[in-house]
Amino acid sequence: MSYEYALIQEALLEGKANVVRDLTKDALSKGIEPMTVLEKGLLPGMRIISEKFKNNQVYISDVLIVSRAMHAGLHVLKPILSEAQQSLKGRVVIGTVAGDLHDIGKNLVVMMMRGAGLDVIDLGVDVQPEDYVQAVVEYHPDVLAMSAMLTTTMGVIPETIQELEQKKLRDRIKIVVGGGPTTKDFADKVKADGYAAEATEVADLMERILSDH
Structure with a gap:
C-alpha cells in the first residue's frame, strides 16, 4: 500500500488540493482504513513541510498552500472517522x-x-x-x-x-x-x-x- 501513501504525500507537498482529495477517496475505495490514510499519507507530508518551515526552507505562503491540500484530504476523512468512532489525536x-x-x-x-x-x-x-x-x-x-x-x-x-x-x-x-x-x-x-x-x-x-x- 506504500505506493498510495507516496502519491498522497507527493500531491500534498505540491499543494494539489484536488489531487489529494481524489487520491484520498481512491485509497478509501481500495479498503484502506481512514486513520491509516491519515497517519501514513497525510500527516507525514505535513510533518515534512512543518520541519522545512521551522528551518526557514519555505515561506508561510508555501505552508498555507500545503495546508489547503491537507484540508481537502481531511474533508474526505472526517465524516468516515466519526462514523467509525475513531478519533483524531485530540x-x-x-x-x-x-x-x-x-x-x-x-x-x-x-x-x-x-x-x-x-x-x-x-x-x-x-x-x-x-x-x-x-x-x-x-x-x-x-x-x-x-x-x-x-x-x-x-x-x-x-x-x-x-x-x-x-x-x-x-x-x-x-x-x-x-x-x-x-x-x-x-x-x-x-x-x-x-x-x-x-x-x-x-x-x-x-x-x-x-x-x-
Missing part, C-alpha cells in the same frame, strides 16, 4: 481574543495543529470570554488555545480563565496561549498549561500537553 478549540482581529498567526497555528492530527474548532477572531466558555461546554475539547496579538487585548486571557473557573470548567481542559506580546512568564502568571512562542513549536507543545491530559 480536540482543540482556538480563537483570537476579544478586541483583536489578527488571524494570520492564529490560522497558521490552526494549520499546524490539524497537520499534527488534531481536531480543531476555530472560533475566529474577536472571541469574547463567554464565547470561549460556551465552546468548551459545546465541543468538550481537550485543549483551549487563546491567541492575543496586542498588548491591549492580553487581559482577555485571564478574564476567560476566570470565567472557566467560575463555571467549574477549568479543570476539564488544558489551556495554551500564544501571540506576539505573550511570554512564558505571562503564561505562568495566568496559570496556563502551555505556551508557544512560534507556530512551529505548536505540534511539539500539543503532544506534550495531551500526553499529560
Whole structure:
C-alpha cells in the first residue's frame, strides 16, 4: 500500500488540493482504513513541510498552500472517522481574543495543529470570554488555545480563565496561549498549561500537553 501513501504525500507537498482529495477517496475505495490514510499519507507530508518551515526552507505562503491540500484530504476523512468512532489525536478549540482581529498567526497555528492530527474548532477572531466558555461546554475539547496579538487585548486571557473557573470548567481542559506580546512568564502568571512562542513549536507543545491530559 506504500505506493498510495507516496502519491498522497507527493500531491500534498505540491499543494494539489484536488489531487489529494481524489487520491484520498481512491485509497478509501481500495479498503484502506481512514486513520491509516491519515497517519501514513497525510500527516507525514505535513510533518515534512512543518520541519522545512521551522528551518526557514519555505515561506508561510508555501505552508498555507500545503495546508489547503491537507484540508481537502481531511474533508474526505472526517465524516468516515466519526462514523467509525475513531478519533483524531485530540480536540482543540482556538480563537483570537476579544478586541483583536489578527488571524494570520492564529490560522497558521490552526494549520499546524490539524497537520499534527488534531481536531480543531476555530472560533475566529474577536472571541469574547463567554464565547470561549460556551465552546468548551459545546465541543468538550481537550485543549483551549487563546491567541492575543496586542498588548491591549492580553487581559482577555485571564478574564476567560476566570470565567472557566467560575463555571467549574477549568479543570476539564488544558489551556495554551500564544501571540506576539505573550511570554512564558505571562503564561505562568495566568496559570496556563502551555505556551508557544512560534507556530512551529505548536505540534511539539500539543503532544506534550495531551500526553499529560
